[in-house]
Amino acid sequence: MLKLSSRLQNIAQYVTEGSRVADIGSDHALLPVYLVQSGKSPSAIAGELNTGPLLAARKQVAAAGLSAKIEVRQGNGLAVLQPGEADTVTIAGMGGSLMKDILEEGFQAGKLEGVRELVLQPNIGEELVRQWLVQRGWHLAEELIMEEDGKIYELLHAVRLSPDQIKETPDIYDAGFLQVNAAAPSKQRLLLKMGPYLLRKPNAVFFKKWKSELAKLERVTAQLALAEQPGAEEKLQQFKSEMDAIQEVLQCLQTDKPSFS
Structure with a gap:
């Protein structure tokens, strides 16, 4: 075999x-x-x-x-x-x-x-x-x-x-369980980005991945902060908003245990 x-x-x-x-x-x-x-x-x-x-x-x-x-x-x-x-x-x-x-x-x-x-x-x-x-x-x-x-x-x-x-079948993209300060469309995007099941039952690998992704975003924002190209400031704010959302999700998941129940 x-x-x-x-x-x-x-x-x-x-x-x-x-x-x-x-x-x-x-x-x-x-x-x-x-x-x-x-x-x-x-x-x-x-x-x-x-x-x-x-x-x-x-x-x-x-x-x-x-x-x-x-x-x-x-x-x-x-x-x-x-x-x-x-x-x-x-x-x-x-x-x-x-x-x-x-x-x-x-x-x-x-x-x-x-x-x-x-x-x-x-x-x-x-x-x-x-x-x-x-x-x-x-x-x-x-x-x-x-x-x-x-x-x-x-x-x-x-x-x-x-x-x-x-x-x-339960709606796996029902973001009601996600206790973060965001509007429903933003929560939906987080479920698509991070995974509706993975968010409900996060494991150590999940946290490792998203801490690594945050580190990458931090490097990108540091570079953008020094850039002078048109649109750099707008991109910088977008990346910062994304980082804030991911950090809030991780903090939420470390204290809560979301599920379908």
Whole structure:
């Protein structure tokens, strides 16, 4: 059995048993090979744009003896997928802006027809992915923040819900639990930025990430304070407001224990 990194193992755990998987940007096809080897997925598609990783993926699949169950395809994003071919789409290890564009292009082209769940791991720009999920009617079912080899990752698990399920499901973007001095739209933006589940159950990695983000913002504001370009003062105030909001959230979470109850 192929051994995965903790990051890929956590992605694999979100895949529903019995799902046909399309792994976009599959690199060496480690995730599809593991899912089929373990019996969790009956078949998989590994999509890769670049020739080097594509050849590595084909070699990995062949070495595992799974060429009949895993198809390695070259193409850009969800272009490798035909409607109805997959139940689950996984995309990991790229920026949130690129991931959002891949999802939107796939949506526009009908590539997500029949797909019931998305397992997404953006390296940065997680809020862009959450915004896309909201705009396109995907329910964010779970989130995870983790650290491996000194890097922090966020995993998002989204599913399609029926109208009846939507009625019965709590609104995860209801920011009433967030006891900060901000208007409702600002609280909503904080949930998109920091994660509605992660904010409700923050762990040590969550606090580590956002303290690091504050440190980055402090460096940016110090540079902007010395800048003389047009608009620098406005940007400086925007970053300071963002820092104040994040600091208030962290202080709130260190004293409260928000939940869905």
